[in-house]
Amino acid sequence: MRLSRYFMPILKENPKEAEIVSHRLMLRAGMIRQQSQGIYSWLPLGKRVLDKVNAIIREEQNRAGAIELSMPTLQSAELWQESGRYDAYGKEMLRIKDRQERPMLYGPTNEEMVTDIFRSSVKSYKDLPLNLYHIQLKFRDEIRPRFGTMRSREFMMKDAYSFDLTREGAEHSYNKMFAAYLRTFDRLGLRAIPMRADTGPIGGNLSHEFIILADTGESEVFCHKDFVDFDIPGESTDFDSVEGLQAIFDKWTSLYAATSEMHDEAAFNAVPEGERLSARGIEAGHIFYFGTKYSEPMGAKVQGPDGKEHFVHMGSYGIGPTRLVPAIIEASHDDNGIIWPASVAPFDVVVINMKAGDQACDDTCELIYAALTKAGKDVLYDDTDDRAGTKFATADLIGVPVQIIAGPRAVANGEVEVKDRKTGARETMTIEAAINRFVA
Amino acid sequence: MRLSRYFMPILKENPKEAEIVSHRLMLRAGMIRQQSQGIYSWLPLGKRVLDKVNAIIREEQNRAGAIELSMPTLQSAELWQESGRYDAYGKEMLRIKDRQERPMLYGPTNEEMVTDIFRSSVKSYKDLPLNLYHIQLKFRDEIRPRFGTMRSREFMMKDAYSFDLTREGAEHSYNKMFAAYLRTFDRLGLRAIPMRADTGPIGGNLSHEFIILADTGESEVFCHKDFVDFDIPGESTDFDSVEGLQAIFDKWTSLYAATSEMHDEAAFNAVPEGERLSARGIEAGHIFYFGTKYSEPMGAKVQGPDGKEHFVHMGSYGIGPTRLVPAIIEASHDDNGIIWPASVAPFDVVVINMKAGDQACDDTCELIYAALTKAGKDVLYDDTDDRAGTKFATADLIGVPVQIIAGPRAVANGEVEVKDRKTGARETMTIEAAINRFVA
Numbered sequence: 001m002r003l004s005r006y007f008m009p010i011l012k013e014n015p016k017e018a019e020i021v022s023h024r025l026m027l028r029a030g031m032i033r034q035q036s037q038g039i040y041s042w043l044p045l046g047k048r049v050l051d052k053v054n055a056i057i058r059e060e061q062n063r064a065g066a067i068e069l070s071m072p073t074l075q076s077a078e079l080w081q082e083s084g085r086y087d088a089y090g091k092e093m094l095r096i097k098d099r100q101e102r103p104m105l106y107g108p109t110n111e112e113m114v115t116d117i118f119r120s121s122v123k124s125y126k127d128l129p130l131n132l133y134h135i136q137l138k139f140r141d142e143i144r145p146r147f148g149t150m151r152s153r154e155f156m157m158k159d160a161y162s163f164d165l166t167r168e169g170a171e172h173s174y175n176k177m178f179a180a181y182l183r184t185f186d187r188l189g190l191r192a193i194p195m196r197a198d199t200g201p202i203g204g205n206l207s208h209e210f211i212i213l214a215d216t217g218e219s220e221v222f223c224h225k226d227f228v229d230f231d232i233p234g235e236s237t238d239f240d241s242v243e244g245l246q247a248i249f250d251k252w253t254s255l256y257a258a259t260s261e262m263h264d265e266a267a268f269n270a271v272p273e274g275e276r277l278s279a280r281g282i283e284a285g286h287i288f289y290f291g292t293k294y295s296e297p298m299g300a301k302v303q304g305p306d307g308k309e310h311f312v313h314m315g316s317y318g319i320g321p322t323r324l325v326p327a328i329i330e331a332s333h334d335d336n337g338i339i340w341p342a343s344v345a346p347f348d349v350v351v352i353n354m355k356a357g358d359q360a361c362d363d364t365c366e367l368i369y370a371a372l373t374k375a376g377k378d379v380l381y382d383d384t385d386d387r388a389g390t391k392f393a394t395a396d397l398i399g400v401p402v403q404i405i406a407g408p409r410a411v412a413n414g415e416v417e418v419k420d421r422k423t424g425a426r427e428t429m430t431i432e433a434a435i436n437r438f439v440a
Numbered sequence: 441m442r443l444s445r446y447f448m449p450i451l452k453e454n455p456k457e458a459e460i461v462s463h464r465l466m467l468r469a470g471m472i473r474q475q476s477q478g479i480y481s482w483l484p485l486g487k488r489v490l491d492k493v494n495a496i497i498r499e500e501q502n503r504a505g506a507i508e509l510s511m512p513t514l515q516s517a518e519l520w521q522e523s524g525r526y527d528a529y530g531k532e533m534l535r536i537k538d539r540q541e542r543p544m545l546y547g548p549t550n551e552e553m554v555t556d557i558f559r560s561s562v563k564s565y566k567d568l569p570l571n572l573y574h575i576q577l578k579f580r581d582e583i584r585p586r587f588g589t590m591r592s593r594e595f596m597m598k599d600a601y602s603f604d605l606t607r608e609g610a611e612h613s614y615n616k617m618f619a620a621y622l623r624t625f626d627r628l629g630l631r632a633i634p635m636r637a638d639t640g641p642i643g644g645n646l647s648h649e650f651i652i653l654a655d656t657g658e659s660e661v662f663c664h665k666d667f668v669d670f671d672i673p674g675e676s677t678d679f680d681s682v683e684g685l686q687a688i689f690d691k692w693t694s695l696y697a698a699t700s701e702m703h704d705e706a707a708f709n710a711v712p713e714g715e716r717l718s719a720r721g722i723e724a725g726h727i728f729y730f731g732t733k734y735s736e737p738m739g740a741k742v743q744g745p746d747g748k749e750h751f752v753h754m755g756s757y758g759i760g761p762t763r764l765v766p767a768i769i770e771a772s773h774d775d776n777g778i779i780w781p782a783s784v785a786p787f788d789v790v791v792i793n794m795k796a797g798d799q800a801c802d803d804t805c806e807l808i809y810a811a812l813t814k815a816g817k818d819v820l821y822d823d824t825d826d827r828a829g830t831k832f833a834t835a836d837l838i839g840v841p842v843q844i845i846a847g848p849r850a851v852a853n854g855e856v857e858v859k860d861r862k863t864g865a866r867e868t869m870t871i872e873a874a875i876n877r878f879v880a
Contacts, residue, residue: 007507007570009561033557036516036544041557044507044572067447067484072594073513073577074546076476091539096546098593099531099581104476106514106536117473117481121449130447132484137513137577141539153538154512 001347002369003382008045010394020216022326023148025338029398031325038145038153045398046325048346048378050156053321053328054135056187056343057158064180064239066131066160071113073137077103079112082298092140106139111294111316114161118312119300125165128302128312129173133160135321149322150282151218160317165304167291170313174206174289175245177317179233181210181285182252186232188324189341190331192284193227194252198261204290204315209259211281214330221281222268224255228277259283282327285319338399339422347380348372349438350400354388354407364406364416364431375439396421404434441787442809443822448485450834460656462766463588465778469838471765478585478593485838486765488786488818490596493761493768494575496627496783497598504620504679506571506600511553513577517543519552522738532580546579551734551756554601558752559740565605568742568752569613573600575761589762590722591658600757605744607731610753614646614729615685617757619673621650621725622692626672628764629781630771632724633667634692638701644730644755649699651721654770661721662708664695668717699723722767725759778839779862787820788812789878790840794828794847804846804856804871815879836861844874 009030018024026032031046042050058068074096080086086105094106107113114132122130135158145153162173178194185192190212197209211221233248256271258264259281268276295301295311304310325344332339340346349372353365362383369381380400382391388407395403405417405426416434419426429437449470458464466472471486482490498508514536520526526545534546547553554572562570575598585593602613618634625632630652637649651661673688696711698704699721708716735741735751744750765784772779780786789812793805802823809821820840822831828847835843845857845866856874859866869877 005505005507007509007572030561033560035512035519035553035556036514036542039512039514041512041553042510043557044509047508047510050510065445067445068487069447069484070482070487070490072475072479072481074476074479074579074594079475094536094538096534096536098534099583102476113475113481116475117483120473121470132447139514143539154514 001378001380003380004384006044006380008398009043010397018148020147020150020326020330021333022150022216022329025329025333025397026148026326029338032149038142038151040149040152040154045346049325049340049344050321052344052346053188053324054158057135057184057319057321060180060184060187061133061158061160063183064131064176066133066177066180068134069132070134071107071110071117071136073107073139074104075107075113077105079116080105083112083115083294084297085112092142094139094141108138108140109157109316109318110134110136110159111161111314112298115294115298115300115314118163119298122163123302125302125304125310129162129164129169131160131162131173131176133158133317147216148326150326152322155320156322158319158321162315162317163300163312164314165302165310165312167313170289170291170315172242172245174287174315175249176239177287177315178208178252179237179239179245179248181287181317181319182232182248183237184319185210185212185284187343188328189343190284190324190328191228193221193223193257193281195221195223195257195259196262197259197286199288199290204288204293206289208287209283210285210319211259212284212327212331213277213279214282214327215280216330217280217282219281219283220260221258221279222260222263223257223277224271225275225277226255227257282323282330284324284327285317287315287317289313289315333399336393337397340399340401342401345401346378346398347400348377349402349404350380350382350395350398352382352388352391352395352403352405354391354405356383356385358408360411361406361408364411368404368406368416368431368435371435372438377438441820443820444824446484446820448838449483450837458588460587460590460766460770461773462590462656462769465769465773465837466588466766469778472589478582478591480589480592480594485786489765489780489784490761492784492786493628493764494598497575497624497759497761500620500624500627501573501598501600503623504571504616506573506617506620508574509572510574511547511550511557511576513547513579514544515547515553517545519556520545523552523555523734524737525552532582534579534581548578548580549597549756549758550574550576550599551601551754552738555734555738555740555754558603559738562603563742565742565744565750569602569604569609571600571602571613571616573598573757587656588766590766592762595760596762598759598761602755602757603740603752604754605742605750605752607753610729610731610755612682612685614727614755615689616679617727617755618648618692619677619679619685619688621727621757621759622672622688623677624759625650625652625724627783628768629783630724630764630768631668633661633663633697633721635661635663635697635699636702637699637726639728639730644728644733646729648727649723650725650759651699652724652767652771653717653719654722654767655720656770657720657722659721659723660700661698661719662700662703663697663717664711665715665717666695667697722763722770724764724767725757727755727757729753729755773839776833777837780839780841782841785841786818786838787840788817789842789844790820790822790835790838792822792828792831792835792843792845794831794845796823796825798848800851801846801848804851808844808846808856808871808875811875812878817878
């Protein structure tokens with residue numbers, strides 16, 4: 001992508017409405033724009049990151065056997081009356097009347113709808129286990145949306161729903177998502193710690209929040225510090241192995257970890273003092289097992305091997321992509337801007353032409369841009385006539401992992417400079433060597 | 441994907457609410473499910489097709505230089521008051537009040553919002569031309585939603601918006617989208633004919649609808665029959681060439697073609713009688729040039745090379761993925777079900793195990809499934825214990841282009857049958873040959 005043809009409205013000033021660093025950097029880098037209170041557009045740079053986050057979430061959901069569909073944003077009130085949540089859900093639910101005066105709502109979550117889909121077509125235990133997920137917009141009419149897309153009203157959520165014949169089966173389904181979430185956060189460059197959590201309006205009796213430690217987190221959390229070094233389940237994890245997944249779950253729940261709602265002071269104090277971690281955290285994912293809470297009132301049942309009908313045991317598993325993007329920034333930035341993990345960087349590399357219009361610089365940059373693009377890399381080419389200093393500042397701000405800098409002096413020697421955004425290390429090398437670093 | 445682990449709720453009976461063949465087949469194949477009037481879930485099989493349609497749209501938008509972002513679904517009424525459309529738009533606009541009683545709406549289109557994004561950050565002609573698009577849900581509260589996702593209330597739209605300094609520039613931008621749309625429909629396996637069209641609530645004075653000829657189409661259309669054989673712009677089309685794109689536009693508008701609203705009986709009668717085509721059509725895309733209709737009231741202007749401020753010339757370009765899926769089915773099906781063009785097929789191939797549980801059949805199918813999956817193909821493996829007849833019917837119904845059929849007799853000879861869904865042609869060949877057909 002040539003920057004001269006791109007749309008990346010960088011802000012020079014620090015936006016004063018932004019209280020936390022991720023919000024500030026997302027606005028400054030032209031990633032998002034607020035359209036109304038708590039409702040954001042994802043501008044092209046932000047959209048690229050969001051797409052990469054979603055792609056990783058999707059891959060790990062699929063790996064764990066979940067199946068993607070897409071449920072609509074608007075739901076009928078009727079469905080929520082069946083579960084009893086229409087009245088129970090407070091003002092955070094955006095209630096709507098259509099032109100026929102039928103009561104509708106903008107879905108804040110999808111337990112009811114997915115249960116309706118399930119009951120309409122699944123009749124036998126032979127079709128279980130089943131896990132259906134979608135990545136879809138949700139709306140929660142927060143009284144105080146804030147921190148940019150960290151707590152917005154219209155937001156994106158990946159929500160998965162599992163259906164099993166028995167509680168044991170449901171626990172295996174729960175463990176699949178538990179392991180998938182560990183892998184997902186790890187691939188996003190985040191260390192998330194699963195903590196026993198309150199179940200809130202979703203309900204149920206088994207629930208974990210995945211918490212990313214960050215000073216700007218909204219929750220107070222307490223855990224054993226060893227979590228920081230625990231191994232992540234590998235790519236070859238067998239999601240069909242009941243024992244294997246149980247072992248992962250057991251390991252990751254063997255030490256103390258709880259959010260403030262579930263905090264047990266006495267249990268925490270039993271952790272040796274030097275190993276206690278009391279910190280702030282960002283809730284990045286939340287998983288629930290809630291048994292037959294929805295299947296009973298909504299009549300979602302299957303015939304079991306015993307020939308009788310059984311209400312299915314369900315769980316739901318949420319992760320918020322539009323919240324993960326700022327969470328990644330909270331965890332990875334410096335004074336100059338964002339430092340993207342390679343897995344979610346909007347571009348793999350930025351080619352900086354220090355003197356656009358200079359024939360040698362132009363030719364060199366075009367050569368590199370073409371070679372890396374051909375190699376399948378996402379390349380941003382800063383071909384604008386901005387000053388070199390502005391270009392460096394922009395490249396640092398938007399956090400692309402590698403910068404290839406072509407200035408007249410180096411280019412005259414057939415060389416360019418390659419800068420690592422994270423370490424700041426710069427290395428001068430031949431043009432060919434710079435290309436080979438990516439193509440090899 | 442193993443069918444035994446997939447979620448594809450096939451209907452055996454013809455759903456009686458479906459009036460047209462695409463709606464019937466989408467319901468029967470378990471592609472969609474209606475959640476409330478005119479509001480659909482896309483079940484896994486449907487979601488796969490929708491994703492492939494969107495991927496093609498996206499590739500062609502990017503090729504034409506458009507840049508993707510993502511605007512939210514909910515908009516503030518204020519923005520629409522600026523353009524004057526808040527009152528002008530009728531009951532099709534879903535109006536909402538949030539918990540603070542602020543008037544909002546579910547966006548039926550995004551001219552206002554994108555103009556707001558533009559005016560907040562683009563100040564100079566040097567940043568033009570610019571074309572921003574997103575693929576996002578929209579809501580239009582149709583009084584009579586029907587034909588499944590062909591005319592639904594919540595639907596997906598790719599809408600692009602171009603910004604230029606001059607009318608000439610805007611015409612080039614218009615021609616880019618014109619050519620991109622021709623390419624898009626062609627890649628979707630559709631022949632779409634651009635027809636002069638009414639501009640409706642979007643406004644402006646230059647507009648084309650892209651019409652797919654189909655007996656079940658809602659519009660009456662009139663055109664020269666030669667359109668059916670016109671060449672589609674190639675992959676190497678230079679979208680920067682003003683003349684090149686103008687030539688494409690001129691060619692494709694050189695013969696008579698109009699929807700009923702714009703129909704000119706006298707002009708149509710001037711077409712030699714044997715070359716007149718009077719038919720029904722499905723509106724699959726709609727492009728508009730509307731000059732300064734939004735930029736003037738909303739103050740979207742840039743500094744020109746003359747140092748003065750100019751209101752930008754705009755166009756908008758819509759294409760409906762959730763409507764294209766049924767349109768493709770209308771154009772491509774037979775009595776047994778859907779016949780997907782390869783470019784949008786939910787799976788590239790379905791492997792049918794005629795006798796699941798038979799060791800030789802199982803081994804053969806597993807071998808083929810693994811080899812094709814490894815080769816990057818999307819493979820559906822029917823490993824269920826349904827009867828062979830049911831499996832054949834399902835495979836035909838869901839329209840996967842190629843079926844590889846493994847029955848005990850053929851497998852004993854080291855062979856399988858390969859069936860082409862479209863022609864029905866069957867060929868017996870070695871297992872290796874069947875694999876090589878895809879891997880080669």
